Amino acid sequence: MRYLGRSATGEFLSLYTALNPIRFNPFYLGGRPLDTEKKESIKTLLLALWKKDDETFTRSEYVAISNALGAFYKSLGKGDFPCFDSFFEFCSNEFKADLERKGVKEKDFDIDNFLYVLRPYYRGGEFDYLLNARENLDLLEQRFMVFELDNIKDHPILFPVVTLIIMEIFISKMRKLKGVRKMILIEEAWKAIAKEGMAEYIKYLFKTVRKFFGEAVVVTQEVEDIISSPIIKQAIINNSDCKILLDQSKYRNKFDGIRDLLGLTEKETMQIMSINKANEPGRKYKEVFIGLGPVSKVYRTEVSPEEYLSYTTEQTEKMKVNQMAKAFGGNLEKGIAALAAEMKGDIL
Incomplete structure (x- = not known):
């Protein structure tokens, strides 16, 4: 038994667990x-399986x-x-x-x-x-795919191999799907892509993705993650017109390095340092810096209680959401609606 397939709405979901491991078939x-x-992607995979990082x-x-x-x-x-x-x-x-x-x-x-x-x-x-794998073999036309790899992110063999295969899947989509917008979002995958073979993939991806009507997005909590690999640093930063930064208060004393790395102007630096410093009282929101080419602004990000509860990562809030969902027979949507009503002060 494994959890690997399509959801009720047609998305492709892949969650790695010991009992339900991810399966691929690059052949x-x-x-x-x-x-x-x-052929080149399979050769890259076989060489990655055969040779050590320093070989x-x-x-x-x-x-x-x-x-x-x-x-x-x-x-x-x-x-x-x-x-x-x-x-x-x-x-x-x-x-x-x-x-x-x-x-x-x-x-x-x-x-x-x-x-x-x-x-x-x-x-x-x-x-x-x-x-x-003998199931879910042809993912070329699948519109939305999520690979959750938290359970193997520290595995020295599986994590880099699985990440390499996922990259190959996207590059195949990128090149073969004509006239269709493609996007890949890589979050917290630095342990794998920092390796030489994977870094070359990232370099190739960022240099070519726009030519194929695609976008590549990377998300990290630590800028140091990006600059740990010279190949990745040059490939990502030099080919990224859009930069989005959240509150950088904790880096205030060492922001000069980040500013130089990202090529930020004095105006952009001041905008970033102003984030969340003068928020409107009584409103629950966060600010975000978005720089697109020469244009940059700080925007307010304010969502409804329903959206907030859907995406919160706070453990206590997630527990409340799950508990309320159980009260409604496991219906997550109704549970969130009930909690949101409480937040608004409404009477259920």
Whole structure:
């Protein structure tokens, strides 16, 4: 049993739990040919699975994996199902035998080491579920997708691999969906994208997304997260016309570094430092700085009690929402409406 599929309104939701792990199948083509982009993304994934962060791959290893993928898809007959398991079996048998016939040396491509390191993703291995999905395979036309990865954000193997696959899914959408606005929002994924292979993805994404009628958005609570990787810093900041900042009071004594990093003017700095300093008494709202090119302003963000209760992250408030929902038979909408009425002083 796993929670991976479409909600009642058609969104694609993916929540990782130990009993319901996320499953992908990057080898599935959905009836489309193996184009260069797809082939490159699978090679990037296989190299990320095989090599450690501090290991580099040789040209011969890259060519060997490319040849293996090409030969694998040519070998598939009618009724054969492409997935990691079938690719692993092909490499273990036909491709390994072909390397031996051609006299490929171990120093050029160590097929035994390649198979040994990737075995955990094969049938019976610790991560055999990850790359062998048989459901929800073609996500190209899915309009809204959410991947919740909190439960694996500290996993040294799963988190970077899953993040890499998610990036590949979006880049495929970006390039193949013509005339459709695309957006990716990356929140708190810095542990994965700060790695060299992932940073290159981010660099490519930010430099090309607008050409494909798309937008890339990153959200972080710490600016230091962005500048931890020189590649990411240059790719994101140099290609982001729109900057949105919340209250920066806690950074007042070290804001010079942030100002220089983001290229803020003196006027913009003063606007940011004024956030929430003179809010109107009796009104519950927060202010936000939005800079779009040379134009910048501070805006008031004020939402209805219903909206506030829907999105609050305060634990005590979330508990009240859940308790009220239970009083209405688990109906979250009615629970929020009842709490909102209380906040407004209305009589239920």
